[in-house]
Amino acid sequence: MIEPLYPPKPSPGDRIAVISPSRGLPELFPLPYELGLERLRKEFGLEPVEYPSTRRMGSTPRERADDIHAAFTDPTVKAVIASIGGDDQITVLPHLDRELIRAHPKPFFGYSDNTNLLAYLWQCGIVGFHGASVMCELGRPGAMAPLTERSLRAALFTSGAYELHPADRYRDVDLPWEDPATFAQEPPTEPGSGWYWHRPERVVEGRSWGGELEIVSWLLMADREVARDLSAYDGCVLFLETCEELIGAEQVFRILRNMGERGMLHRFPALLMGRAKAWSFTRPQDADQKAAHAREQREAVLRALGMYAPDTMAVFDVDLGHTDPQLVIPYGGNVRVDGPGRRITVTY
Structure with missing residues (x-):
């Protein structure tokens, strides 16, 4: 490598x-x-x-x-x-x-x-x-x-090292870009709930790989830009997120299941999962629907991990990808996930 x-x-x-x-x-x-x-x-x-x-x-x-x-x-x-x-x-x-x-x-x-x-x-x-x-x-x-x-x-x-922190408030509802009034005021936000940790018993440090889940699945289907020797991912930190198309929890599970069947999922000892995008112009969900969407996505990820990577530590609702505010994640750079300390540090 x-x-x-x-x-x-x-x-x-x-x-x-x-x-x-x-x-x-x-x-x-x-x-x-x-x-x-x-x-x-x-x-x-x-x-x-x-x-x-x-x-x-x-x-x-x-x-x-x-x-x-x-x-x-x-x-x-x-x-x-x-x-x-x-x-x-x-x-x-x-x-x-x-x-x-x-x-x-x-x-x-x-x-x-x-x-x-x-x-x-x-x-x-x-x-x-x-x-x-x-x-x-x-x-x-x-x-x-x-x-x-x-x-x-x-x-x-x-x-060097840069410690990530969860957002106190975040925005999920988008505003129309064609309307000048959109840019004249601060967009509405809602309270953040911090990160949700699964199996935080250890510290994992390694190169990052992943991105938007749907695009990762397309790369896997096309067999493009995926290492031929899957041992290249051993010890890496997987990070994933979903977009405004609001794919369902079952599709999230199936993509991860197929990564498991390919022999990939268990190679990542830690997963950072971005806050689930839960609103779009085509599906303007209310607060209860958004909460259900995020909960069901988390359950789908945990189900896949339970089947294929039961020892993997996971952190949910990380402010990466299709969310606002957004934290930049080095792709291929070093990421340290400190479970006991509940800290995430990246190297820029």
Whole structure:
């Protein structure tokens, strides 16, 4: 297994590539996108650099791969961030030049469908960063969530250990991006309930792997960016989360069951499970429905672990993935899960 490489970090004043390797939604929703660019400039001191498909819907997989190559090989660009996710980035992967990217490692930030590129970088031996898109986290209405801002700033500019903390309050209900009024006020939040620990008897420390559960399942089905020798995952920390499509608990169980049948699940001695996304515009669930959705998802995960990885420690409702605020998780980097101390520390 290739020793993981943390790429050199940018500094304030540097250029950062903004790409749309999944979907060019900045064309349809310019308000959160422009706000995100403004915050990159004013709050982080970085100069965004756009590419031909960044603001264009309908770009081909080849065109998006060309933008990825251009972003990684430009010597004046010091980091790369996705505008947003999508649902077909897996079609971009065959067009990527592994040796070219391996020869030009850079910090890449993204999540959701960008799990594809993060898994690709993992196979290249390059540590990526699961979290922080331009349109969602940087383009958040009102202001960036402080927990998100601190995590992103640390991941962007610093190295070393960073302790994660649960959010006191979080947001699950989204607001319409086409309405300017959305961005004029702080979005409503609700109280957080902390992390839920399962089997916290030990300390686990290892490289991280995972991402959005649905995308992980697609990679497994397509047999892409998954290690041929499954022992590569021995001792790693698995992290997973679900998106606004609100897949049901039974589907969550089946994906994990199939990972178990493949001989993968038991290799991870610890699992970080993101807070279950429980509201969407197509399924605007009330408080009781949201609570049931999250509870049933947790039960499904625990059922799969009980069958295939009974010794695995799990932490639920971690603020990663499709939630606000959001903590950046190094993808392929070091994660320490201290069960007795109820602490999670990542290495940026």
